[in-house]
Amino acid sequence: MDKFTYSLNRITRILLIENPVGFAIGVLLGLTIFSLIQIFQIYFINTKFKYLVTLPITYFIAPTLLLVNIPQFPKIFQGRKYPQGIESSILFIEESRKKGIFSEVQIRHMYLNLYSTLLENKNEEKSITTE
Amino acid sequence: MSPNLFSINTALLINISKELANALKESGSVTKVVISDTSKASAAATDSVLELIKLLPHIVVPASDLIFKVMYVIIKLMGSPFIKRWVKVLTSSYENRYRQSAYKNYLISQLLVKKISSYTFTYLILSVGLVSYLIASIYFNLPNFILYVVIFSVFLTLINQLSLFYRIKSGLFGYNPAEAKELIAFIVDNYSDLDKGNFQSILIPEETILANIPEFNGALQRG
Numbered sequence: 001m002d003k004f005t006y007s008l009n010r011i012t013r014i015l016l017i018e019n020p021v022g023f024a025i026g027v028l029l030g031l032t033i034f035s036l037i038q039i040f041q042i043y044f045i046n047t048k049f050k051y052l053v054t055l056p057i058t059y060f061i062a063p064t065l066l067l068v069n070i071p072q073f074p075k076i077f078q079g080r081k082y083p084q085g086i087e088s089s090i091l092f093i094e095e096s097r098k099k100g101i102f103s104e105v106q107i108r109h110m111y112l113n114l115y116s117t118l119l120e121n122k123n124e125e126k127s128i129t130t131e
Numbered sequence: 132m133s134p135n136l137f138s139i140n141t142a143l144l145i146n147i148s149k150e151l152a153n154a155l156k157e158s159g160s161v162t163k164v165v166i167s168d169t170s171k172a173s174a175a176a177t178d179s180v181l182e183l184i185k186l187l188p189h190i191v192v193p194a195s196d197l198i199f200k201v202m203y204v205i206i207k208l209m210g211s212p213f214i215k216r217w218v219k220v221l222t223s224s225y226e227n228r229y230r231q232s233a234y235k236n237y238l239i240s241q242l243l244v245k246k247i248s249s250y251t252f253t254y255l256i257l258s259v260g261l262v263s264y265l266i267a268s269i270y271f272n273l274p275n276f277i278l279y280v281v282i283f284s285v286f287l288t289l290i291n292q293l294s295l296f297y298r299i300k301s302g303l304f305g306y307n308p309a310e311a312k313e314l315i316a317f318i319v320d321n322y323s324d325l326d327k328g329n330f331q332s333i334l335i336p337e338e339t340i341l342a343n344i345p346e347f348n349g350a351l352q353r354g
Contacts, residue, residue, distance in 0.1 A: 005294045012291035024256035
């Protein structure tokens with residue numbers, strides 16, 4: 001169930017592009033533009049933009065989704081920069097999990113320890129270790 | 132009735148109509164604004180809100196202007212204190228449930244409150260889209276596919292929300308790199324807002340964590 005719900009959450013997140021509010025606004029904007037073109041198609045038919053009337057709805061939603069989520073792209077493609085201590089701690093925990101050095105309970109406690117240390121010493125993020 | 136006369140009276144839409152009426156008056160589209168109980172238009176509109184919506188474009192605005200007025204109302208509504216207050220009301224029941232529960236000192240409940248607020252706003256925006264579609268479909272022949280897109284979007288958001296809630300409730304959240312980084316980002320970004328006065332060192336109840344590990348599940352049940 002852990003893997004299933006995690007995969008489900010990740011898949012929908014990729015579709016929602018990490019930002020549910022941005023996703024909703026993007027869909028709404030796409031729908032609005034599409035509806036406007038459909039409503040005013042009489043005015044478009046006699047112009048060089050008449051091809052807009054025949055375009056399917058996905059051609060409007062996809063660009064607006066991308067447009068609204070532009071501020072999220074650095075997060076998605078580059079990832080957020082974390083202090084070296086945090087990055088190496090997570091890397092160490094995951095490698096330990098893969099190699100089977102520690103049990104699942106120990107792995108979970110290492111994660112909890114990481115969060116607790118961060119909460120207690122937020123200003124000393126660089127010194128965080130998984131001891 | 133004069134086309135320049137703006138006449139509307141329904142308790143539900145009175146605030147919107149005042150805003151709209153003032154905007155129309157300021158822009159010079161209408162010369163006189165009357166908000167009255169006695170006009171024929173309002174008498175007909177009291178039958179139902181739908182009737183009023185049907186009357187609105189004929190009385191107030193020409194058809195070509197309708198969509199801009201609808202967009203104006205939507206934009207006005209999105210930023211209004213009324214909507215913000217309703218988002219707060221909608222999320223407060225969840226907030227209270229977690230704030231008053233045994234988990235109130237856990238970091239995860241504070242993350243959840245933030246997430247719930249974001250999901251509520253998403254549903255609200257999609258509902259506005261759905262209502263706009265339904266209103267517009269009264270006057271224009273719009274394809275049904277729009278309806279499916281909105282419903283699919285609501286469905287996706289719901290799956291995302293339910294899977295996240297399940298993971299948090301079962302104590303599965305936060306034990307893989309992606310979720311760990313999300314939680315760390317939340318701590319770093321909201322450090323000053325976090326309720327740390329009575330903060331417990333363990334983030335998720337110990338029993339919940341252990342119940343989700345097969346080797347401990349049996350032992351807990353026996354205990």
